[in-house]
Amino acid sequence: MTTVDSDTAIPSLAGVASLVSERGTVETPTKVDVRGLSFYYGDMRALEDVSIQIPEKQVTAFIGPSGCGKSTFLRTLNRMNDIIPGVRVTGTVLIDGKDIYGASTDPVTLRQHVGMVFQKSNPFPKSIFENVAYGLRINGLAASKTELADRVETSLRAAALWDEVKDRLSASALALSGGQQQRLCIARALAVEPEVLLMDEPASALDPIATQHIEELVFQLKTNYTIVIVTHNMQQAARVSDRTAFFWLGKLIEFDLTSRMFTAPTAKLTEDYVTGRFG
Amino acid sequence: MTRRQRNHWLDLALHGAGLGATLLGLGVLAALLFDIFSDGFGRISWDFLTSFPSRRAENAGIYAALLGTLWVITLTAMLAVPVGIGAAIYLEEYGGRGRWSRIVEINIANLAGVPSVIYGLLGLGLFVRTLALGRSVIAGAATLALLALPVVILSSREALRAVSPALREASYALGATKWQTIWHQVLPVALPGILTGMILALSRTMGETAPLITIGALTYVPFAPDGIWSPFTVLPIQVFNWVSRPQEAFLANAAAGIIVLLALLLVMNGFAAWLRDRYQH
Amino acid sequence: MSRRRRDFVERVVEWALRACAGVSILVTLGIVSVLAVETFQFFREVSPSEFLFGTVWTPLFFQKSFGVLPLVAGTLLVSAIAMAVAVPAGLLTAVYLSEYAPATVRRVVKPVLEVLAGVPTVVYGYFALLFVTPLLQQVLPGLSGFNALSPGLVMGIMILPMVSSLSEDALHGVPRGLREAAYALGATKMQTTTRVVLPAALSGISAAGILAASRAIGETMIVTIAAGQQPRLTANPLVPVETMTAYIVQVSLGDTPAGTLAYRTIFAVGMLLFVSTFMLNLASNWLRERFREEYA
Structure with missing residues (x-):
């Protein structure tokens, strides 16, 4: 795994936006290919016939009003919905061409490859070190104590948290600030070396400074990971993502380069939403 | 007006x-x-705590009953706690809304309301007679374990339910299996709550008299239990035995026995309260 | 760990846990079958109608008679006295704690009341026999040393915390809006409580009362110690009686050999006790569910 050195100069946010628009024109291979996906809670259909191709090593943002199904859709990509009783999925989700709902796919193994960061930071009530080491331990990913320590450090560096916590790795994770906790959750997810990272409104509970840290981190991480981020904040989508998908009432209304979505959307609904006429 | x-x-x-x-x-x-x-x-004195029962009230003590209580309650805990926690985990984490879980749940709620003397009849028919364990410590502990089981299950479930679902999600999202999630994340967080419930359930069980009399625990035991097959008596039975005597002096022994019993319960409940306060987030 | 081995562990663990849950079913089956087998044997020698409707209970005498009604009467008498204490006092306590008492009082009183429920029943037996009965005898000279009144009163105090805490839950379950509506119309606390809150919480409170009755019927040591051991078909609370539970203990204390008719009587009486408390518990659960649905 490549380390993102936290000392690397971070481009200004204005620079981010311009980079995104340049990058968006380049054809990139598809990482996650969803075809005709519908999702049911009991009899209620929460997602209707969603098809989308999520490009590799880019940031794809899902936007839409609350209850539009964007979080539900995100959770179908690592089968987190499986733990809720009474849900049903139809359609196919291919990751690297392999159907994750196929009979031979094991959801537990899948979740190692498709990591997730939640809306509210949810560190385990253990030490900082143990939080990051947990995924490595249960999956048997570190052969020795030194390897474990190395990989914990690598992950914390990748999540731009190492410098802040390196002297107190055995302190409780719950003592960290909200923004630090969320970066710890990102480090924890990165430790098991996923290829895809799903982020469910990762900054919605954070203050502006902490939010900026997370956004900068997302920008760095896309060098190595395919990132899908759900956000209710359209400015955030505009700042961090290469492509944006707009969901409304369980349907994917429009999916395009972020620059185009916010300047010249095709659908009337998208235009109304991004210009703040509803939502 | x-x-x-x-x-x-x-x-x-x-x-x-x-x-x-x-x-x-x-x-x-x-x-x-x-x-x-x-x-x-x-009547409380070192002699009272360390003497065997006697036909002469002033020489009688509660040593045999005290040790009997400790033997029985320890064995009861060893039997009821693992099964109770296991059942609670099943119902809370695996059960879902299936018919089997529903039946088990209703059943446990009903068991919690069955009079303790009925458990005594169960112990008499099942452990003492059918399994031929006799009037032994193990028969008594097994009977009390069944009596304590519903309470242990109900309180453990409550402790498990209090664990945030976000913790489970976080673990699953890292590629943990269900059991890994429960063992490494859910149980450690629920443990203080489970322990508190356990101690309260056991302290209630420790005060039980009727089921043990029903299985035929002896009321006059001038020796301490020397193993799980040994005949035994417990504090509440010793108190009952003394209360049933007409002589004034034995009644004082009964009161003194009650004080010892209440002191034991106070220590257990105090410990449970301390645990709860200490780990309450 | 390979996926196959991991899945195997998962499956084994799930089955082990399921088995733990199954133990509770086995307990119920065990209770029912132990009681049923011995009761069946009992009914081969004594007809069910003689058992259920006979008015003389002397199974341990030379002249044997197996009419369970005296034990039932003793049980009902003591339980009725207990309920007469526990239901009004428990309900008033609940009303006081949930509607009137300041928060600090509630915080102190509630755990202390819980202590009442945690005192071993043999202790209450001692208290009934050696404190309450002598005290009552000063007022009621006709009171025997063993009687239904004293254990009934003490049992009432014992189940009071259960009634008050379940009733309080029911009162808390009544939506705040109902209360506010009454206050907004100018009602006093008392009017709001008696005309709005109590009726709304009725099913929850009834559930508490029924559970209390079940507990009273099944309570053993207080009556064994303080009510006496004379099966008697009477409604007089001043004389010795025997309850179903006390009879079971009485026989267990003696050395009645297994397989005899006298031995089987305790299972027949136990069956009757089990069925009646079971019905009461079911009724209580049903009422509580209904209460929950009303205000869900």
Whole structure:
């Protein structure tokens, strides 16, 4: 795994936006290919016939009003919905061409490859070190104590948290600030070396400074990971993502380069939403 | 008197009656404790704690009963706690809304309301007779374990339910299996709550008399248990035995035995309360 | 760990846990079958109608008679006295704690009341026999040393915390809006409580009362110690009686050999006790569910 050195100069946010628009024109291979996906809670259909191709090593943002199904859709990509009783999925989700709902796919193994960061930071009530080491331990990913320590450090560096916590790795994770906790959750997810990272409104509970840290981190991480981020904040989508998908009432209304979505959307609904006429 | 005044007086009357009823409960508790301490405190001594029962009240002690209680309650815990926690985990984490879980749940709620003397009949028929364990420590502990089981399950479930779902999600999202999630994340967080419930359930069980009399635990045991097959008596039975004697001196022994029993319960409950306070987030 | 081995572990663990949950079913089956087998044997020698409707209970005498009604009467008498204490006092306590008492009082009183429920029943037996009965005898000279009144009163105090805490839950379950509506119309606390809150919480409170009755019927040590051991078909609370539970203990204390008719009587009486408390518990659960649905 490549380390993102936290000392690397971070481009200004204005620079981010311009980079995104340049990058968006380049054809990139598809990482996650969803075809005709519908999702049911009991009899209620929460997602209707969603098809989308999520490009590799880019940031794809899902936007839409609350209850539009964007979080539900995100959770179908690592089968987190499986733990809720009474849900049903139809359609196919291919990751690297392999159907994750196929009979031979094991959801537990899948979740190692498709990591997730939640809306509210949810560190385990253990030490900082143990939080990051947990995924490595249960999956048997570190052969020795030194390897474990190395990989914990690598992950914390990748999540731009190492410098802040390196002297107190055995302190409780719950003592960290909200923004630090969320970066710890990102480090924890990165430790098991996923290829895809799903982020469910990762900054919605954070203050502006902490939010900026997370956004900068997302920008760095896309060098190595395919990132899908759900956000209710359209400015955030505009700042961090290469492509944006707009969901409304369980349907994917429009999916395009972020620059185009916010300047010249095709659908009337998208235009109304991004210009703040509803939502 | 105007209507408004009347309403005011009625309001005061209800307030007063409520206060009176509350004080009734507290007053009786105070009277009970006072009665027992004044009857029995004078009998408490090192000799009383370390002597075997005797036909002469002033020589009698509770050593056999005290050790019997410790033997029985320890074995009860060893039997009821693992099974109870296992059942709670199944119902809370695996059960879902299936029919089997529903049946088990209703069944446990009903078991919690079965009179303890009925558990004694079960123990008599099942452990003492059918399995031929006799009137032994193990038969008594097995009977009390069944009695404690519903309470252990219900309190463990509550502790498990209090664990945030976000913690489970976080673990699953890292590629943990269900059991890994439960073992590494859910159980450690639920443990203080589970332990608190456990201690409370065991302290309630420790005060039980009827089921053990029903399985035929002896009331006069002049020796300490030397193993799980040994005949035994427990503190509440010893107290009952003394209460049933007409002589004044034995009644004082009963009161003193009660003081020892209450002291044990107080220690257990105090420990449970300390655990709860210490780990309450 | 390979996926196959991991899945195997998962499956084994799930089955082990399921088995733990199954133990509770086995307990119920065990209770029912132990009681049923011995009761069946009992009914081969004594007809069910003689058992259920006979008015003389002397199974341990030379002249044997197996009419369970005296034990039932003793049980009902003591339980009725207990309920007469526990239900009004428990309900008033609940009303006081949930509607009137300041928060600090509630915080102190509630755990102390819980202590009442945690005192071993043999202690209450001692208290009834050696404190309450002598005290009552000063007022009621006709009171025997063993009687239904004293254990009934003490049992009432014992189940009071259960009634008050379940009733309080029911009162808390009544939506705040109902209360506010009454206050907004100018009602006093007392009017709001008796005309709005109590009726709304009725099913929850009834559930508490029924559970209390079940507990009273099944309570053993207080009556064994303080009510006596004389099966008697009477409603007089001043004389010795025997309850179903006390009879079971009485026989267990003696050395009655297994397989005899006298031995089987305790299972027949136990069956009757089990069925009646079971019905009461079911009724209580049903009422509580209904209460929950009303205000869900």
